[in-house]
Amino acid sequence: MKKLLFITAVIALGACSSSEIVYRPAEQKLPQYIKRIAVRSFANKTQQFGLEEKITLKVIDEFLKNGEYSVSPENSAQGVIVGEISHYILTPIQYDVNLVPTVYKLNVIASVRLLDREQNRYLWEEPALQVTKMYSAANLPGGLTEEQAREALWEILAKDVVMRTVSGFGSVSSASWKKMPGSQDTQTSTTTAH
Numbered sequence: 268m269k270k271l272l273f274i275t276a277v278i279a280l281g282a283c284s285s286s287e288i289v290y291r292p293a294e295q296k297l298p299q300y301i302k303r304i305a306v307r308s309f310a311n312k313t314q315q316f317g318l319e320e321k322i323t324l325k326v327i328d329e330f331l332k333n334g335e336y337s338v339s340p341e342n343s344a345q346g347v348i349v350g351e352i353s354h355y356i357l358t359p360i361q362y363d364v365n366l367v368p369t370v371y372k373l374n375v376i377a378s379v380r381l382l383d384r385e386q387n388r389y390l391w392e393e394p395a396l397q398v399t400k401m402y403s404a405a406n407l408p409g410g411l412t413e414e415q416a417r418e419a420l421w422e423i424l425a426k427d428v429v430m431r432t433v434s435g436f437g438s439v440s441s442a443s444w445k446k447m448p449g450s451q452d453t454q455t456s457t458t459t460a461h
Contacts, residue, residue: 296435297336297346297390301383304336304432305344309377313355322352322377322421329425335433346390347382348428353395357413360401369407373400373416379428393431398423 306327311319326348330338341347354376359368380392398420403410411419 297381297432298383300385301345302337303339303344304330304346304348304381305339305341306330306348307341307350310351312351312353315355318352318355318375318417321417322350322424325421325425326350326428329429330432333429333433345384346432347384348379348432349382350377350379350428352377367404369404371402371404371413371416373402373413373420374398375417375420375424377424379431381432391431391435393427396424396427398427 306323308323309319309326327338330336336346338344352375354374356374358372358374359370360372361368361370363369374397376395376397378392378394379396380389382388383390400416400420400423402416402419405412405415
């Protein structure tokens with residue numbers, strides 16, 4: 268009898284520790300009165316010119332592809348996507364024998380929020396949406412130009428914004444403030460390490 272009880276307990280514990288158990292929070296949909304969404308032109312806080320126009324257009328295109336919410340001008344929309352590109356960092360990470368960069372890492376961080384115009388409050392905020400693209404130089408086989416790498420990043424970032432709006436909390440997450448370039452914690456730790 269004790270052996271049977273022991274085997275049952277082992278099986279029950281094994282079932283509880285299975286990798287099949289996954290936390291899935293309930294979807295947090297937008298309020299039902301939000302039917303139309305506008306995308307305000309992103310702010311560009313970087314030194315790179317023209318980024319705001321490309322990402323704004325890509326987010327609008329992604330909302331149109333998704334089709335769950337119609338895209339309209341801000342004065343007739345119930346929800347407004349408000350975004351800001353805060354970091355644009357292009358870093359060469361691999362060089363050839365002549366010290367010419369052959370592989371680059373492009374990192375973009377943006378802050379995105381959804382404004383509920385009726386309640387005049389933000390329904391959600393992702394303060395540090397981060398997208399990264401590593402690519403070979405354009406003169407190598409399969410390589411990309413910086414502009415082509417940017418386009419790939421805008422595609423990923425736009426999908427993240429739409430997914431966050433349509434699927435709700437947990438669908439996208441921001442980078443940690445400590446990992447962000449130029450954050451106070453990062454600057455403090457690097458200055459005290461020297």
